[in-house]
Amino acid sequence: MTKISIIGAGSxxxxxxxxxxxxxxGIEGGTIALVDIDAERLEIARKLVEKIIELSGKRWNVxxxxxxxxxxxxxxxxxxxxxxGGLQTxxxxxxxxxxxxxxxxxxxxxxxxxxxxxxxxLPSWMxxxxxxxxxxxxxxxxxxxxxMSAVTLLTSRVSSIPVVGLCHSIQNxxxxxxKYAGVPYEDMQWRAxxxxxxxxxxxxxxxxxxxxxxxxxxxxxxDLLKKDPVRxxxxxxxxxxxxxxxxxxxxxxxxxxxxQSLIDKHCSTGYNGATGYYADNWPIWRKENDEKIVKxxxxxxxxxxxxxxxxxxxxxxxxxxxxxxxxYGNVPxxxxxxNLPGDGIVExxxxxxRNGVNPCRFGSLPEHLAALxxxxxxxxxxxxxxxxNNDKEMARHALMVDPLSAAVCSLxxxxxxxxxxxxxxxxxxxxLK
Numbered sequence: 001m002t003k004i005s006i007i008g009a010g011s012x013x014x015x016x017x018x019x020x021x022x023x024x025x026g027i028e029g030g031t032i033a034l035v036d037i038d039a040e041r042l043e044i045a046r047k048l049v050e051k052i053i054e055l056s057g058k059r060w061n062v063x064x065x066x067x068x069x070x071x072x073x074x075x076x077x078x079x080x081x082x083x084x085g086g087l088q089t090x091x092x093x094x095x096x097x098x099x100x101x102x103x104x105x106x107x108x109x110x111x112x113x114x115x116x117x118x119x120x121x122l123p124s125w126m127x128x129x130x131x132x133x134x135x136x137x138x139x140x141x142x143x144x145x146x147x148m149s150a151v152t153l154l155t156s157r158v159s160s161i162p163v164v165g166l167c168h169s170i171q172n173x174x175x176x177x178x179k180y181a182g183v184p185y186e187d188m189q190w191r192a193x194x195x196x197x198x199x200x201x202x203x204x205x206x207x208x209x210x211x212x213x214x215x216x217x218x219x220x221x222x223d224l225l226k227k228d229p230v231r232x233x234x235x236x237x238x239x240x241x242x243x244x245x246x247x248x249x250x251x252x253x254x255x256x257x258x259x260q261s262l263i264d265k266h267c268s269t270g271y272n273g274a275t276g277y278y279a280d281n282w283p284i285w286r287k288e289n290d291e292k293i294v295k296x297x298x299x300x301x302x303x304x305x306x307x308x309x310x311x312x313x314x315x316x317x318x319x320x321x322x323x324x325x326x327x328y329g330n331v332p333x334x335x336x337x338x339n340l341p342g343d344g345i346v347e348x349x350x351x352x353x354r355n356g357v358n359p360c361r362f363g364s365l366p367e368h369l370a371a372l373x374x375x376x377x378x379x380x381x382x383x384x385x386x387x388x389n390n391d392k393e394m395a396r397h398a399l400m401v402d403p404l405s406a407a408v409c410s411l412x413x414x415x416x417x418x419x420x421x422x423x424x425x426x427x428x429x430x431x432l433k
Contacts, residue, residue: 001029001030001031002027002029002030002031002076002316002320003030003031003032003033003074003075003076003077004021004030004031004032004033004075004076004077004078004079004316005032005033005034005035005068005071005072005075005077005078005079005136005139006018006032006033006034006035006045006079006081007035007036007068007072007078007079007080007081007082007128008035008036008080008081008082008083008145009034009035009036009041009042009045009046009049009064009081010036010038010041010042010044010045010290011081011082011083011144012285012286012289013079013081013144013310014034014045014048014049014081015048015052015293016308016310017079017308017310017312017313018032018048018049018052019052019304019305019306019307019308020307020308020310020312020313020314021312021313021316022052022053022056022058022060022305023056023305023307023313024313024316024317024320024321026321027317027320027321028058028059029058029059029060029061030060030061031060031061031062031063032049032060032061032062032063033062033063033064033065033071033072033075034046034049034062034063034064034065034071035064035065035066035067035068035071035072036066037066038066039066041290042064042065042066043064044290044293044294044297045064045293046062046064047297048293048296048297048303049062050062051296051297051303052303052305055303055305056305068128068131069131069135072131072132072135072136073135073136074135074136075132075135075136075139076136076138076139076140076319076320077139077140077141077142077312077315077316078132078136078139078140078141078142079142079144079312080125080128080141080142080143080144080145080151081144081145082121082124082125082128082145083121083145084117084120084121084124084428085120085425085428086117086120086282087282087283087286088428089116089117089120089424089425089428090113090278090279090282090283091279092116092421092424092425093107093112093113093116093117093279093421094107094113094276094278094279095279096112096417096420096421096424097111097112097113097405097417097421098275098276099417100408100409100413100414100416100417101258101408101409102404102405102408102409102417103257103260103263103275103408104251104257104275104276104278104279104404105247105248105250105251105257105267105271105273105274105275105276105277105278106247106248106251106277106278107251107278107279108146108147108278109146109147109148109149109196109197109248109251109252110147110251110252110376110379110402110403110404111251111402111404111405112399112402112405112417112418112421113278114146114147114150114251114379114383114402115379115383115395115398115399115402116421116425116429117146117147118147118150118380118383118384118387119383119386119387119395119425119429119430119432120425120428120429121145121147121150121151122150122151122154122384122387123387123429123430125145125151125154125155126154126158126387129141129155129158129159129161132159132161133159133161137161139161140161140162140163140164140315140319140356140357141155141161141162141163141164142163142164142166142311142312142315143155143163143164143165143166143330144165144166144167144312147380147383148165148167148196148197148330149165149195149196149197149330149344149345149376149377149380150380150383150384151165152164152165152196152330152331152345153344153345153380153381153384154384154387154388156332156345157384157388158388162356162357163331164315164329164330164331164350164357165196165329165330165331165345165347166310166311166312166315166327166329166330167196167197167328167330167347168309168310168311169196169197169199169243169244169245170192170199170243170328170347171309171311171328172309173201173241173242173243173244174188174190174192174201176228177190177201177204177211177215177241180215180218180224180227180228181204181206181211181214181215181218182214182218183206183211184206187206187207188204188205188206188211189203189204189205189206190203190204190205191203192243192328192347192349193336193337193346193347193348193349193362193365194242194243194337194340194346194347194365194369194373195330195340195344195345195346195347195373195376195377196330196345196347197243197244197248197249197252198242198243198244198249198252198372198373198376199242199243199328199347200240200241200242200243200365200366200369201240201241201242201243202240202365202366202369204241212235212239212240215232215235215241216235216236219232219235219236226268227272228245228246228272229246229266229267229268229272229273230246230247230249230250230256230266230267230272230273231245231246231249233256233266234249234253234255238368238369239366240366240369243347245271245272246266246267246271246272246273247267247270247271247272247273247274247277248271250266250267250273251404252372252376252403252404253372253403253404254403254404254406254407255407256273257273257404257407257408258404258407258408263275311327311328311329314327314352315327315352315357318352318353318354319352319353319354319356320354322353322354323353324351324352324353325351325352325353326349326350326351326352327349327350327352327357328347328348328349328350329347329348329350329357329359330345330346330347331345331346331347331348331350331357331359332344332345332346333345333346335361336348336359336360336361336362337362337363337364337365337370338363338364339364339365339367339370340365340370340373340374340377341374341377341381343381344377344380344381345377345380346362348360348361348362349362375401375403376403378401379398379401379402382394382395382397382398382401383395383398386398386432390430390432390433391432391433392422392432392433395418395432396414396415396418399414399417399418400414400415405417
């Protein structure tokens, strides 16, 4: 019997993932185990998943607990979507760096925000990994938690349980590119690889025609350029479109957020790069999502049984039914992309079947694109190493190699910023030596 555990079930991902699982043809029953340390949000998630099961007409059952050891035993798949202290810390991680001139839009992957999210998240995740090894050692871990590369990297270094990091940036961006280029999505071909939030569409064609000249011509129209300002500008100079939104991407490279004139020119509203967008909105989004689910449970809002573009259910279906599918996953490199570190995490096409997630060799990225990825991978390597080695200086060094912090601050300023954040978040991260 199929058993799937969702850890961090209060997350907004749960509704889409549960719906996708229930829409898998030919898998009529099983168990979904829900875990969250917030009892109230766990109860909302349990009622939601039970309602989705009822609407599907299938014979799945739900078990839920704030103690994961009570419910995850025997799972074939463990879906991670935890958040550790995010509501309490999001203002610190935006406002303290801003004092030093480090202007973040999202701040959950790289930069000061990404570093301290890593330091908060990984110790709790390591405890969960140990329970997974004990209670469901034959499972596959599907990770949705950011910082994606750091969480997946740590998992690969401390456990032999298969892990794949899942995002929706390739799915979303490929569809956006088809719209921008004015071609049918189903007929567009591409080849992409890199790291999470920085995969590069190194080839993009339609019926054998290179679409990059088309896109470069189209962005002469300022209205189109405004729709994705950082990514289109980067494409113009770097020669390839990147997989993550303009706002996220603007934080991972040193070019767009280092002085206000550049922010004004390239970083506009919302996910296109607004200053403090995540810090200002994350608590609101969480509250609104919970309120939406309550309305769905009350019947005043409908629950749509429509598939999402998330990969979790595609992997589950491919493995359980041995029907090969292709996804883009974050996996240990081990030679998949030749000019990126072999012990890091890369995002590549993967074939999935009953043997699990099988990454496809990419080859080499254009060197200038690989260099941008490597700077991010060095940050993740140091941040994960800081947690594994309980090493405060290693964490400080991670911030020193962060592209945005380095573009704005001196080493002395970065060290002071690190200390101020460390003191502010003492209640949320283990003491580092």
